[in-house]
Amino acid sequence: MQLIMLDTETTCLSPLNGDRIVEVGAIRVANRHIDREQVFHYYINPDRHIPEEVVRIHGISDKDVKDAPRFADIGEAFLDFIEGATLVIHNAAFDLGFLMQELRLADLPGINDIPVIDSLEMARKRHPQQRNNLDALCDRYQVARGHRTLHGALLDAELLAEMYLAMTGGKQFSLDMEATPHPASNFVQLPETSSGRTEKAETANLMRRAALPIADEDMHAHRQMLERIHQESGQAIWLLPAQQQ
Numbered sequence: 001m002q003l004i005m006l007d008t009e010t011t012c013l014s015p016l017n018g019d020r021i022v023e024v025g026a027i028r029v030a031n032r033h034i035d036r037e038q039v040f041h042y043y044i045n046p047d048r049h050i051p052e053e054v055v056r057i058h059g060i061s062d063k064d065v066k067d068a069p070r071f072a073d074i075g076e077a078f079l080d081f082i083e084g085a086t087l088v089i090h091n092a093a094f095d096l097g098f099l100m101q102e103l104r105l106a107d108l109p110g111i112n113d114i115p116v117i118d119s120l121e122m123a124r125k126r127h128p129q130q131r132n133n134l135d136a137l138c139d140r141y142q143v144a145r146g147h148r149t150l151h152g153a154l155l156d157a158e159l160l161a162e163m164y165l166a167m168t169g170g171k172q173f174s175l176d177m178e179a180t181p182h183p184a185s186n187f188v189q190l191p192e193t194s195s196g197r198t199e200k201a202e203t204a205n206l207m208r209r210a211a212l213p214i215a216d217e218d219m220h221a222h223r224q225m226l227e228r229i230h231q232e233s234g235q236a237i238w239l240l241p242a243q244q245q
Contacts (some may be wrong), residue, residue: 003029003086005164007156008095009058011050015101020046020059021071024099025154026081027161029088034161038172041154044069044108058152072106080176081111086181088155088164090134092118094188098186115181119164122179134159141166 021044028038038106043060044150045068055061080095089095096116103110108167123132127140134156168179 002085003088004082005088005157005161007153008098009153010098010186011046011048012054015098020047021098021102022065023153027157029161042074044071071102075106075108084114088117088119090160091120092116096184096188112185114184116184117179117181137163
C-alpha cells in the first residue's frame with residue numbers, strides 16, 4: 001500500500017464559515033519507507049486575515065503568505081501527488097473538510113472516494129482514555145520531536161509518518177496491525193447530503209408558531225390544580241429546593 005501522510009494549517013476551525021488553508025504538507029511512504037524526496041509542500045494565500053491567536057499556534061502570519069499562491073493555483077498538482085495513494089491524516093475529518101471545500105471553490109475534481117486512514121481514530125482504539133494528539137503519540141512511540149516548536153504542516157506530516165509506522169509495528173509489521181482505509185466522504189458531511197438539514201436550520205424560525213394566548217380563567221384554574229396537588233401530596237416536587245429534587 002502506498003501511503004501519503006498529510007497535514008494542513010488553516011486560518012481557523014471551520015471551512016463552512018469561510019476559513020481557508022494556509023499551508024499543506026504531505027510526504028510519501030512506500031513499502032514502509034519514508035521517501036523524503038517525495039514531498040508536497042506549499043504555503044497558501046487564503047485571501048483572508050489570519051487571526052493572531054492562530055498565528056501563535058502555527059506561526060504563519062498574513063505577511064508570510066501575502067505573495068503565496070492560492071489553493072486554486074496548486075490544486076491540480078495536489079491531486080496529481082495523491083493520485084493512487086491512501087491518505088493518512090491525524091483527525092481526518094478536519095483536514096478533509098478543508099481540502100474538499102478548497103477543491104470545490106477551485107472547481108476541481110473532488111476526493112470523495114480516495115481511501116483515507118484516520119490515525120487519531122486508530123490511536124483511540126489502541127490507547128483508550130489516553131491523550132492521543134500527535135505530540136503525545138510521538139512521545140509514546142519514541143519519535144523525536146525536539147526540533148518542533150510550531151505546528152508546520154510538512155513537519156507534522158513527517159512526524160505522522162514516523163509515528164504511524166511505529167504504531168503499526170515498525171520493522172515487525174504485520175497486516176493485522178494495519179488500519180482499514182475508508183472513503184474520504186465517510187469522514188466529512190458533504191454539502192449535497194447535508195443541504196436538507198441546513199435548510200431546516202435556516203427556516204426553523206419561519207416555521208415556529210407564536211405561543212397561543214391563555215385566558216385568565218384558564219390560568220386561574222391551572223393554579224388551583226397545582227395548589228390542590230401540593231396539598232394532597234404534602235409537598236409538590238416543583239416547590240422543593242433544586243438539590244432535593
